[in-house]
Amino acid sequence: MVSGLVVGRLALVTGAGSGIGRAACQVLSKEGATVIAADRNYEAAVQTIKTHTALAPGTNGGEEHSAVELDVSNSKAVQDLVQDTLKQYKKPPCIIVNSAGITRDNWMLKLSEEDYDSVLNVNLKGTFLVMQAFAKAMAESSVSGSVINISSIVGKYGNMGQTNYASSKAGVVAMTQSAAKELGKFNIRVNAILPGFIDTPIIKTVPDKVKEQIMKLVPLGRLGNPAEVAEVIAFLSSDKSSFITGAAIDVSGGY
Ligand code: NAP
Numbered sequence: 721m722v723s724g725l726v727v728g729r730l731a732l733v734t735g736a737g738s739g740i741g742r743a744a745c746q747v748l749s750k751e752g753a754t755v756i757a758a759d760r761n762y763e764a765a766v767q768t769i770k771t772h773t774a775l776a777p778g779t780n781g782g783e784e785h786s787a788v789e790l791d792v793s794n795s796k797a798v799q800d801l802v803q804d805t806l807k808q809y810k811k812p813p814c815i816i817v818n819s820a821g822i823t824r825d826n827w828m829l830k831l832s833e834e835d836y837d838s839v840l841n842v843n844l845k846g847t848f849l850v851m852q853a854f855a856k857a858m859a860e861s862s863v864s865g866s867v868i869n870i871s872s873i874v875g876k877y878g879n880m881g882q883t884n885y886a887s888s889k890a891g892v893v894a895m896t897q898s899a900a901k902e903l904g905k906f907n908i909r910v911n912a913i914l915p916g917f918i919d920t921p922i923i924k925t926v927p928d929k930v931k932e933q934i935m936k937l938v939p940l941g942r943l944g945n946p947a948e949v950a951e952v953i954a955f956l957s958s959d960k961s962s963f964i965t966g967a968a969i970d971v972s973g974g975y
Contacts, residue, residue: 725958727752728777732805732813734792734850735820737764739920740870742772743946744817744953745785749773751954754783756805756813759820762789783809792820792846798853805857812857814865815957818847818892821870823922825881836884843888844895851899855908864907868956869896870949871912873972889914893968900966909965911956916972918944939974 731748735741737759745755745768754776759765765787776785786808791797806812822842824835847869858865874882875889896912903910917923917934923943926934935941949971955961956969 724750724752725954725960726815729753729815729957730756730783730809730811730813731815731817731957732756732758732850732854733817733819734758734790734846736768736787737761739819739922740915740918740946740949741817741819742768743950744819745769746772746774747947747950747954748815748957749776749785751958752777753815753957754809755785757785757787758790758801760789760791762787765789792818792850793841795849798849802853802857812854812861812863814858814863816850816854816865816867817953817957818850818867818869820846821922823882823885823925825885825925827881828883831884839884840888843885844891847892848895851910855899855903855906858908859903859906865909866957866961867899867903867908867910868953869910869912871896871914871968873914873916873970873975876914896968897966904965909956909961911961911964911966912968913949913952913956914968914970914972915949916944916970916975918946918949920946934975937975938972942973944971944973
């Protein structure tokens with residue numbers, strides 16, 4: 721008998737091959753969900769399912785977790801995934817976690833148009849494409865659900881070297897609030913999480929000196945752990961947060 725916050729629910733997690741997305745798969749599966757791990761790096765998504773998820777609730781003849789290759793900025797690939805999911809699971813996921821994201825940091829005066837576009841394409845447009853396609857599938861199947869978009873604390877306060885990234889993440893919050901207003905009538909909740917500095921591969925490019933400076937601004941005095949973000953994702957996925965929509969929640973150690 722599986723017990724947990726999201727027993728029997730189907731969850732799609734993008735960026736699931738690493739960091740926060742991988743931790744989300746771990747926690748959601750532990751809480752009883754069946755997980756579709758999507759990443760542009762297919763092998764990494766397979767690894768998430770193989771070694772980082774709890775046994776699928778349906779291993780005795782029901783649903784199984786799955787790993788898929790997905791570039792969230794490719795609308796055709798996103799549409800195809802909706803169809804593949806409906807075929808495989810006979811229903812759309814009712815939990816959508818948009819965790820795929822990239823950085824291409826540079827000083828604003830030196831930032832190339834290409835690096836501006838690529839960050840906006842993945843972080844903002846990719847979140848939009850996945851949310852739009854899967855919310856549509858939910859609404860058409862009269863499935864209520866929860867969409868969790870991973871923004872960043874940098875979207876709220878800005879950061880040197882991240883004009884592209886900060887813009888994309890501020891956009892994710894505004895998009896989340898707008899979508900929440902539209903999707904409430906379908907009983908689909910949409911919320912954003914604003915992580916602070918979390919110990920994942922995405923921050924490996926931040927120089928140690930800069931990290932030390934940042935730590936001085938974090939009241940809890942340390943980097944966050946991906947699991948600490950994933951626990952909030954699980955809460956927002958579950959009925960424990962049934963009256964929360966359009967919210968933007970900092971998970972930043974107080975930064
Ligand atoms: P991560 O460890 O780098 O994980 C991100 C994953 O997304 C990687 O597997 C990455 O693949 C994948 N990805 C990148 N572009 C993609 C695309 N177009 N389609 C599908 N998958 C794609 O980073 P993370 O820290 O877990 O970040 C997860 C989310 O949290 C991101 O949106 C990030 O902006 C946000 N966030 C992170 C922090 C932090 O401090 N870690 C803070 C605030 C917000 P590749 O490895 O091939 O790029």
